[in-house]
Amino acid sequence: xxxxxxxxxxxxxxxxxxxxxxxxxxxxxxxxxxxxxxxxxxxxxxxxxxxxxxxxxxxxxxxxxxxxxxxxxxxxxxxxxxxxxxxxxxxxxxxxxxxxxxxxxxxxxxxxxxxxxxxxxxxxxxxxxxxxxxxxxxxxxxxxxxxxxxxxxxxxxxxxxxxxxxxxxxxxxxxxxxxxxxxxxxxxxxxxxxxxxxxxxxxxxxxxxxxxxxxxxxxxxxxxxxxxxxxxxxxxxxxxxxxxxxxxxxxxxxxxxxxxxxxxxxxxxxxxxxxxxxxxxxxxxxxxxxxxxxxxxxxxxxxxxxxxxxxxxxx
Ligand SMILES: [Zn+2]
Numbered sequence: 001x002x003x004x005x006x007x008x009x010x011x012x013x014x015x016x017x018x019x020x021x022x023x024x025x026x027x028x029x030x031x032x033x034x035x036x037x038x039x040x041x042x043x044x045x046x047x048x049x050x051x052x053x054x055x056x057x058x059x060x061x062x063x064x065x066x067x068x069x070x071x072x073x074x075x076x077x078x079x080x081x082x083x084x085x086x087x088x089x090x091x092x093x094x095x096x097x098x099x100x101x102x103x104x105x106x107x108x109x110x111x112x113x114x115x116x117x118x119x120x121x122x123x124x125x126x127x128x129x130x131x132x133x134x135x136x137x138x139x140x141x142x143x144x145x146x147x148x149x150x151x152x153x154x155x156x157x158x159x160x161x162x163x164x165x166x167x168x169x170x171x172x173x174x175x176x177x178x179x180x181x182x183x184x185x186x187x188x189x190x191x192x193x194x195x196x197x198x199x200x201x202x203x204x205x206x207x208x209x210x211x212x213x214x215x216x217x218x219x220x221x222x223x224x225x226x227x228x229x230x231x232x233x234x235x236x237x238x239x240x241x242x243x244x245x246x247x248x249x250x251x252x253x254x255x256x257x258x259x260x261x262x263x264x265x266x267x268x269x270x271x272x273x274x275x276x277x278x279x280x281x282x283x284x285x286x287x288x289x290x291x292x293x294x295x296x297x298x299x300x301x302x303x304x305x306x307x308x309x310x311x312x313x314x315x
Contacts, residue, residue, distance in 0.1 A: 003196055004065040006050040010207035012039040014265040018211050021223040021234075021262065028215060045095025045155040046079050049173060053082070056177055058184060061085060063196035069204040072134035072141075081135075082180070083195050086188040087147035088135060089180065092128045096121070097158040104165040124152045125168050142198050146190045149183055209265050219267045225281045226259045228252075238282050256280055256291055257311065264308035270298075271306050 015036040022029055050066055053059055059082070068078040080091040098113040107123035128150045135148055154161065155173040163170065171179050212219045225234040226243055230250035236243040243255035263271055263279050271279070276288040295306040 001060065001063055002050070002054055002066075003063045003200060004067070004203070006047045006066045008043050009039065009067065010209065010265075012036070012043050014207070014209060014211045015039055017262040017265050018215070018217075020227070021266065022217070023221060023223065026217075026221060028217065032215070041095045042093070045093045048155045049080060049091065049093055049153060049176070052173060052176065053080070056180070058177070058181060059084075061192065063192055063199075065199065065203075068199070069206065070134070070138045070199065070202050071204060072138045074130050074134040074137070076131045076134040078131050078135070081199070083190075083192045083199070084180070084184055085190055085192055086184050086186045087149055087190070088139075088195075089183065090128065090131055090135060090148065090150040092124045092131070092150070092152045094124055094152060094154055095156065096154070097156075099160045100162065102161070102163040102167070102170070104167070128152060128168055138202070139195075144195060144198070146195075147188075151179060207265075210268050211266050222266060224279050226255050227262075228255070229258075235281070238280070238287060260291075260308055261311050264312055269307065269309050271308055272304065273302070273306075276306075 015032060019029070019033050019036050022032065046066065050064070053064055062085075063083040065081045065083075066079070068081045069076055078090050079093045082089040082091070096111055098111050101110045102123065102125075103110060107126055109121040109123050110118065111121065112118045132148050132150045139146065139148075151169040151171050153171055153173060153176065157172065157174075161170060169179065208214045210219075211217070212222070223234055226236040226238075227234050228236050228245040228248065228250055229252065231245060231248040233245065233247050235247075236245050236250075236252070236255050238256075242251045242253045244251050259280055260271070260276075263275070267275075267279075271292070273285050273288050273292065276292055277283065277285060280288065280291070282288050282291075292306045295308065295310065297304050297306045299305050
């Protein structure tokens, strides 16, 4: 059973907005575009594995969570956590293509691509061990003792893996059913429902917003205006009851919502009426007031700040 379904990571969504609104001549543009590609590939791998797990009959008595952060002594951001009657399984998903070498002393992951590009990553085992320790600490604090297993999963067969020495299991996506089957055949019977409730009630959510601050980018360089989802251009015009794209004639009543969400992810979690007029490219303060009035606010008159966090589903 999926308890916490797949959702794109906040950083991916924020980078999508940032790359769309950053001029391609900006000094950080290429770096951020590359970072976005890596994040999207990571999310894609996690989504694929979540879909595969959902199909597994043997997991019908298990609880599956995507992207788990719990209060613990060490930082954690678990890609996938599965509570089974035999123990907890933590999966670290690595959607990396090319040739990868797991080096053991010191522990590093080195990837080379067909074009000869070499890139060094944090060894996933280091992250995974940390998450397993953090999970143990969390369970101890709730008087729960059960085995914790961890595996590094490569979702697709687009990678050639070389490993030095022993360590935590590295498995391919197709091997997951067998890996889980072996663990579950130990015939232990922990109360999975109770543990799932505790984990669900203690989940933490963080995000790196606003990204302009995170990446030290002046928010004034961002492309302003409302984005047309149909043709991908900025500059939709506000008509009386809708937004209108002059380039493709697409109309959308709620087109401003994604622009406000972009402002939240990139610039800040509150917005004044003046900032709204500037960012959405609207002249009339009465029109922006109507747009903003659904949001909670603080302050008075022109100092009124509208809270944008609710637009983002508290991610
Ligand atoms: Zn358009």
